Amino acid sequence: MLKITLHDTADQLRIELEGRLAGAWVCELEHCWYTAKACHRDRTLSVDLTDVIFIDQAGRYLLQLMHRDGVHLVASALMRQDILDHITGTTD
Numbered sequence: 094m095l096k097i098t099l100h101d102t103a104d105q106l107r108i109e110l111e112g113r114l115a116g117a118w119v120c121e122l123e124h125c126w127y128t129a130k131a132c133h134r135d136r137t138l139s140v141d142l143t144d145v146i147f148i149d150q151a152g153r154y155l156l157q158l159m160h161r162d163g164v165h166l167v168a169s170a171l172m173r174q175d176i177l178d179h180i181t182g183t184t185d
Contacts, residue, residue: 094118097125105137111144114152123155126164139165148176156180 095118096111106129114122129138140159142148145168148156157180160166166180 095121097122099125099129101133102136105139106133107139107141109141109144113147113149114142114145114156115147115149116151119149119151119155122152126155126159130162137165138163139167142166142168142176153180 094112095114098109098111100107100109108122108125108129110122112118126138140156142156153176156166156176160181168176
């Protein structure tokens with residue numbers, strides 16, 4: 094299960110995810126992303142992965158596409174940071 098919450102401010106739209114980014118939920122996030130891009134072109138878009146407990150291969154691929162499109166990805170735990178490093182191609 095994945096909970097998707099949108100936080101809308103004057104200059105930013107943040108998509109907060111909680112749970113498992115896997116299976117059909119990847120398609121749901123993709124739909125949410127495309128809708129946000131179309132409706133909020135003038136705002137910075139970010140995805141908060143702080144409360145995500147699992148990301149499957151399709152989820153990683155979608156996050157990689159989102160990052161390449163300019164979406165800011167946020168994580169806090171070491172495991173999730175490792176996933177973000179893989180997606181964004183950065184290493185410490």
